[in-house]
Amino acid sequence: MGVLIVLIVVLILVLVAGIVVFARRTRTPAPAPRVDPLADYPEVYDPHKIGVGDIITYAGIDHVVRGTIVLDQEGYQWREHLLDGSTGRRWLTVEDDEGELEMTLWMRREGTGLEPGGDVVLDDRVYRKIESGSARYTAEGTTGTAPSGSMDYADYATSDKTGLLAFERWARTASWEVSTGRAVTRGELTVIHAGPVL
Numbered sequence: 001m002g003v004l005i006v007l008i009v010v011l012i013l014v015l016v017a018g019i020v021v022f023a024r025r026t027r028t029p030a031p032a033p034r035v036d037p038l039a040d041y042p043e044v045y046d047p048h049k050i051g052v053g054d055i056i057t058y059a060g061i062d063h064v065v066r067g068t069i070v071l072d073q074e075g076y077q078w079r080e081h082l083l084d085g086s087t088g089r090r091w092l093t094v095e096d097d098e099g100e101l102e103m104t105l106w107m108r109r110e111g112t113g114l115e116p117g118g119d120v121v122l123d124d125r126v127y128r129k130i131e132s133g134s135a136r137y138t139a140e141g142t143t144g145t146a147p148s149g150s151m152d153y154a155d156y157a158t159s160d161k162t163g164l165l166a167f168e169r170w171a172r173t174a175s176w177e178v179s180t181g182r183a184v185t186r187g188e189l190t191v192i193h194a195g196p197v198l
């Protein structure tokens with residue numbers, strides 16, 4: 001009789017232990033499988049989802065996106081990304097102009113003394129104004145701007161559109177920043193996103 005009670009107790013303990021183990025396994029979800037971050041690159045990336053921490057390769061040189069500025073001019077939005085690489089810093093503008101993707105790489109030009117006005121001459125090239133205006137902005141990461149505010153801009157181009165020149169002023173009292181740029185195609189850039197693309 002004593003042996004039978006011991007066997008019943010052992011069976012009950014084994015059954016309880018099995019239920020506890022089963023319950024724990026069903027409550028704790030299995031970790032998500034790891035995904036190869038390079039599986040879809042460089043063939044697939046969305047330029048509008050570039051953000052802080054992404055890696056952008058241009059002309060064989062890797063750049064980290066240090067900061068992103070989202071600009072809004074009465075509902076029309078575009079983005080500027082600060083890229084930091086071994087050859088220095090540059091800015092990448094991404095925008096849709098009447099349904100056409102436009103991307104431009106910009107290099108800051110220090111000490112030009114230039115301001116927007118009529119035609120502008122820089123490096124023996126003549127630039128004409130193509131548009132100007134003001135926009136509100138928000139910034140994340142490292143940008144050198146306030147977290148939000150307003151800015152003024154004036155965009156210029158050479159007559160053959162191969163040379164681009166931009167003026168930006170991040171506060172009404174600030175001086176104009178001058179940059180020269182060139183259009184880049186989507187295929188010239190490789191983008192590796194730092195995290196999930198939303």
